[in-house]
Amino acid sequence: MSKIIKLQTSDGEIFDVDVEVATCSGLIKTMLEVLGMDENDEEIVSLPNVSSAILKKVLEWTKYHKDDAPPPEVDEPTDKSSHEICSWDYNFLKVDQGTLFEIILAANYLDIKGLLVVTCKTVANMIKGKSLEDIRKTFNIKNGFTPA
Amino acid sequence: MDENMSKTLPDEILEIIFRSLAPYSDLRSCSLVCKQWNRVAKSTYRYGIDKLYSGLRGSALLQCTTQIHDIAPSRRSHVATCVVGDYLYAFGGSFVDDYRDYRAAFNDLWKMNLSSRKWERIIPTGQYPKPRFCANLVHHDGNLILYGGRMLHRSHSVLQGGIVLLSVPINEIHVFQMESCRWISDYRTLDIVPHISMYGVTEHKGMLVVTGGHIHSEAAIAENEHVWCYCIESGDWTKRDVEGPKPGPRRKHTQVKLDDDHLLLIGGVRIVRGTDNDGQPQNDCWMLDMSQPDWKWILMTVDRPAENSLLCSNHRGCKVGDNLVFLHPKCSMNIGGHRCGIIRVQRRRNPGLDALHLPHALEPHGIYRIPLEINNQNDRNVIRAQPDVNVNGRRGELCQDRTHTVRGVQPYPAVVRSYQFEKKEYFAYSLDLEEAIVKHTVRWRKSLPFWGDERLPVLGFSVDYGAGEIIVTGGLPLPCFQSRCDVDNRERSYFIAHKSVLS
Numbered sequence: 001m002s003k004i005i006k007l008q009t010s011d012g013e014i015f016d017v018d019v020e021v022a023t024c025s026g027l028i029k030t031m032l033e034v035l036g037m038d039e040n041d042e043e044i045v046s047l048p049n050v051s052s053a054i055l056k057k058v059l060e061w062t063k064y065h066k067d068d069a070p071p072p073e074v075d076e077p078t079d080k081s082s083h084e085i086c087s088w089d090y091n092f093l094k095v096d097q098g099t100l101f102e103i104i105l106a107a108n109y110l111d112i113k114g115l116l117v118v119t120c121k122t123v124a125n126m127i128k129g130k131s132l133e134d135i136r137k138t139f140n141i142k143n144g145f146t147p148a
Numbered sequence: 149m150d151e152n153m154s155k156t157l158p159d160e161i162l163e164i165i166f167r168s169l170a171p172y173s174d175l176r177s178c179s180l181v182c183k184q185w186n187r188v189a190k191s192t193y194r195y196g197i198d199k200l201y202s203g204l205r206g207s208a209l210l211q212c213t214t215q216i217h218d219i220a221p222s223r224r225s226h227v228a229t230c231v232v233g234d235y236l237y238a239f240g241g242s243f244v245d246d247y248r249d250y251r252a253a254f255n256d257l258w259k260m261n262l263s264s265r266k267w268e269r270i271i272p273t274g275q276y277p278k279p280r281f282c283a284n285l286v287h288h289d290g291n292l293i294l295y296g297g298r299m300l301h302r303s304h305s306v307l308q309g310g311i312v313l314l315s316v317p318i319n320e321i322h323v324f325q326m327e328s329c330r331w332i333s334d335y336r337t338l339d340i341v342p343h344i345s346m347y348g349v350t351e352h353k354g355m356l357v358v359t360g361g362h363i364h365s366e367a368a369i370a371e372n373e374h375v376w377c378y379c380i381e382s383g384d385w386t387k388r389d390v391e392g393p394k395p396g397p398r399r400k401h402t403q404v405k406l407d408d409d410h411l412l413l414i415g416g417v418r419i420v421r422g423t424d425n426d427g428q429p430q431n432d433c434w435m436l437d438m439s440q441p442d443w444k445w446i447l448m449t450v451d452r453p454a455e456n457s458l459l460c461s462n463h464r465g466c467k468v469g470d471n472l473v474f475l476h477p478k479c480s481m482n483i484g485g486h487r488c489g490i491i492r493v494q495r496r497r498n499p500g501l502d503a504l505h506l507p508h509a510l511e512p513h514g515i516y517r518i519p520l521e522i523n524n525q526n527d528r529n530v531i532r533a534q535p536d537v538n539v540n541g542r543r544g545e546l547c548q549d550r551t552h553t554v555r556g557v558q559p560y561p562a563v564v565r566s567y568q569f570e571k572k573e574y575f576a577y578s579l580d581l582e583e584a585i586v587k588h589t590v591r592w593r594k595s596l597p598f599w600g601d602e603r604l605p606v607l608g609f610s611v612d613y614g615a616g617e618i619i620v621t622g623g624l625p626l627p628c629f630q631s632r633c634d635v636d637n638r639e640r641s642y643f644i645a646h647k648s649v650l651s
Contacts, residue, residue, distance in 0.1 A: 101156055104157065104161055105156070105161070108160075108161055116161075116164065117164075120161065121168050124165050124169055127169060127174060127178060128174055128263075128264075129264065130177065132180050135177055135181055136181055136182075141182050142182070
């Protein structure tokens with residue numbers, strides 16, 4: 001019987017998560033090692049920086065990827081450039097920009113390297129090949145910058 | 149949606165995003181978006197370059213990324229390349245067959261967009277240069293200057309009973325005007341200019357300074373010791389006599405610009421008078437001081453001489469900031485129980501051919517692949533080259549009489565030099581040029597090993613420096629990897645940069 005850990009988000013909702021899935025997050029893994037984990041532990045790990053909607057997405061990703069092998073030591077030649085991401089991730093990240101940015105921030109906070117990498121690559125793909133004006137339009141950034 | 153989305157992403161995350169971008173036009177666009185992006189983009193750019201320098205010095209890890217191209221120049225080696233802005237320009241080159249003989253030369257011009265990593269073919273107008281290889285392309289003021297090189301020439305040989313492909317050096321100069329996309333041929337002073345290939349050239353104050361090179365004919369070998377200057381504006385060639393001790397006649401060396409008044413020359417092979425064979429590999433280093441009206445060669449002190457003298461005599465180096473980088477492909481495969489190496493065979497000149505006074509441009513050299521017989525697994529130094537029916541351990545027979553190029557000529561007893569390669573591990577050796585001008589000292593450094601594709605080229609490849617990455621294009625991989633039906637045979641290029649957290 002695998003252990004369950006309780007995660008509480010910023011809006012008070014509590015999620016029951018397998019320890020195996022939860023420890024994809026470096027933050028949670030460290031917390032558990034420091035706090036210790038008993039059989040009947042009712043410990044609730046509080047995540048004030050993550051909302052429940054975002055945590056749901058993050059857990060979905062970690063559940064799918066929890067059995068991923070770590071990246072190989074030798075760079076295997078493939079016909080994918082290192083900037084491509086797998087199709088499941090690509091579909092998973094077809095969300096609005098606000099959600100994408102929040103997932104990035106959550107992955108950074110929870111220290112989930114794989115998710116951080118794939119979300120950052122997605123944002124980078126949104127920048128590649130675009131002109132300056134298109135980049136500003138895509139990310140809705142005001143030009144508060146006057147080149148000297 | 150919020151007004152300023154970027155305010156929600158902290159600098160460190162932006163930096164991770166920017167590290168995914170190639171450091172060319174994309175990163176440049178990002179630096180112009182807003183103040184925060186400008187700050188982070190500049191820091192990412194600087195980080196990439198600094199990490200590459202650390203990697204070359206052996207204090208950080210490098211990685212080699214393979215880029216497979218759907219559209220690319222066909223397989224070729226000895227291409228003339230030059231990086232200008234966000235593009236890598238590549239001209240010509242030669243196609244070499246499985247026996248390492250030149251079969252065809254090219255004169256097409258390609259450029260690779262370094263941001264998107266895609267090759268584009270340029271279709272210029274004007275006076276096309278003849279197909280050639282072993283030439284150099286130098287950028288000056290919106291023009292690419294192409295000088296010299298070797299071209300293939302069909303000749304009917306009575307002795308050899310058929311058509312022979314000879315490679316001859318040429319002395320034509322062509323200028324490619326980038327804006328108008330035109331080739332212009334410069335015919336002005338061709339009668340005095342030497343026909344050379346495999347020379348070193350750098351641009352100084354509007355002049356091309358040419359040293360060394362593979363020149364044919366006895367008289368011309370003496371010319372090799374001089375320095376030739378080509379004034380780009382006026383088209384005048386002048387021969388500079390430099391007093392005092394000089395680097396001996398050589399070719400295949402590497403020449404780089406230190407600043408407007410200094411150039412550095414290293415390595416190469418000595419030219420042996422009276423033959424076309426390669427002489428001794430050299431690894432001495434000289435600097436030409438052009439600051440005074442009387443130019444002077446200065447012999448540099450080499451700190452920690454390179455452990456492999458073949459390194460700078462067969463591969464061109466590439467200037468990366470204050471370093472001169474040589475890539476050392478160190479790769480071997482165990483195939484069918486035999487260790488294979490590449491053996492470079494020098495055939496001694498046929499005394500019969502000499503008697504006929506054929507043009508000196510005849511070059512009967514070739515490279516055989518011969519399985520090395522090793523007595524026991526531990527004793528790598530005992531190598532006996534044996535003629536064998538297995539060509540690279542796979543199939544076919546090694547033709548003893550080489551009928552397809554040199555008919556009826558027996559292979560001569562050969563001087564065998566072998567390159568032993570280890571599996572898939574590569575090193576970058578760099579020459580630290582920081583104290584070159586002031587203290588006349590250069591120092592060798594070795595990077596940590598990095599893993600690369602087994603098809604990284606080992607001969608005839610071009611090495612260039614983009615922003616924070618070293619670009620390897622063209623060239624030939626180990627013979628056993630040249631064309632296999634079970635492997636993707638599309639063209640590849642390689643980018644060596646610092647090991648990023650994203651890979």
